[in-house]
Amino acid sequence: MGCFHSKDSKQYPAFEDPVVLSSQTSFSVSEVEALFELYKSISCSVIDDGLISKEEFQLAIFKNGKKENLFANREMEVVLLAEEIPYTTVIGQIFDLFDVKRKGYIDFGDFVRSLSVFHPNASQEDKIEFSFKLYDMDGTGFIERHETFLEADTNEDGKIDKVEWQNYVSRNPSLLKIMTLPYLRDITTTFPSFVFNSKVDEVAT
Amino acid sequence: MNAFDIISMSLGLDLSALFERGEKKEKRFTSTSSYERILERVEEAGGKLGYNVQKRKGAAIGLIKGRLTILVHVTEVAESLFLVDLKTGDREDVEAEELYWGDLKDGFGDIVSWHIEGT
Secondary structure (H helix, E strand, O other): OOOOOOOOOHHOOOOOOOOOOOOOOOOOOOHHHHHHHHHHHHHHOOOOOOOOHHHHHHHHHHHHHHHHHHOOHHHHHHHHHHHOOHHHHHHHHHHHHHHOOOOOEOOOHHHHHHHOOOOOOOOHHHHHHHHHHOOOOOOOEEEEEHHHHHHHOOOOEEOOOOHHHHHHHHHHHHHHHHHOOOOHHHHHHHOHHHHHHHHOOOOOO | OOHHHHHHHHHHHHHHHHOOOOOOOEEEEEEEHHHHHHHHHHHHHHHHHOEEEEEEEOEEEEEOOOOOEEEEEEEEEEEEEEEEOOOOOOOOOHHHHHHHHHHHHHHHHHHHHHHOOOO
């Protein structure tokens, strides 16, 4: 899929050593290499600069037309509008969560480290932290405006802080279900072409 | 269903979409032209190439020539950035597909800003 990759991995501005990234995340070295295949195709789709812009991120999400299915359900759209959350804000939120340092683009390190949180082996703490930031749409450091979660607001100050969130999630572990993507375990079979670019001899995990 | 559910679903869908390997033969390109201009040019190119042009609801145009049906769908993915998708109907003929795409792409001309290959 994707563009013609004329560049050698090392020439990518965002390239980080897969061995280092693997040591920092829940991914094996092969898995990081497989993720690089995906990263390359997303990052070249609008501008071939080896970095993922917000546009390229949105394009990668839209490319299979699934967004049409989401908005085929009017109820979902109505709820988002009622909460004054435009759909583009949700995608923007996800982009911002990956772009940890708010550089305006996602580099390969950001990509791998963010996806690592969704790995089945990632820590609960990381998943709770990420989910808290996800729902903190305004970036105020608190989850606000959402009546449904007010039972989490134990000190009744109208907002949910990180400690309240941790307690709430511990009592309702199903809330963290979205923070795990089981198919991340199969990444090397989804992107097998990484073997052609693999620099590492590794026993399959 | 509340906003949390939707944000959660959206996250799940968005991330799984990132990982999907589209098996389908689709052609798509991005355009920075205006929405109106894109539709106009698609209809024009289709007409010139002898397709029966049918406007569909929701930013879609059908191009029909004999047994070949192409659905052209325009989505706004970012401000001033549109994704144009071309999907063929059931009777997929790889050779015909390559032919149709080449001619259409020429006909579309400068509304095509970046061509993304399908797998």
